[in-house]
Amino acid sequence: MTYICVKCQRTWVMDEPTDYVSGGICRECITSYIRSRQIKAGNDACFGEPDECNELESCKYSQYCIT
Ligand SMILES: [Zn+2]
Numbered sequence: 001m002t003y004i005c006v007k008c009q010r011t012w013v014m015d016e017p018t019d020y021v022s023g024g025i026c027r028e029c030i031t032s033y034i035r036s037r038q039i040k041a042g043n044d045a046c047f048g049e050p051d052e053c054n055e056l057e058s059c060k061y062s063q064y065c066i067t
Contacts, residue, residue, distance in 0.1 A: 001013070001014050001015060001016070001018050001022055002017050002018045002019075002020070002021045002022070003021060003022050003023070003024040003026075004021040004022070004023060005024060005025055005026035005028075005029055006023045006024065006025060007026070007029040008026060008028070008029055010026050010028070012026060027048075030064065031047055031048045034047040034048075034061050034064070035047050035048075038061070046065075047061050047064075047065050048065060050062070050065050050066045053065070
């Protein structure tokens with residue numbers, strides 16, 4: 001499936017490329033979005049760097065962070 005990011009219009013492919021594109025949000029935009037939320041909440045803006053994380057269990061974003 002070919003995807004296009006609805007925020008930055010970057011395209012990417014998962015598995016096989018397709019002629020049509022599916023809307024989504026790219027990794028970079030998810031990362032910057034969640035990091036801004038982390039900062040607002042007073043936490044470290046560590047999303048996307050699970051190696052840096054010392055609260056993987058309690059972080060509500062860990063599910064997305066480590067995949
Ligand atoms: Zn994007």
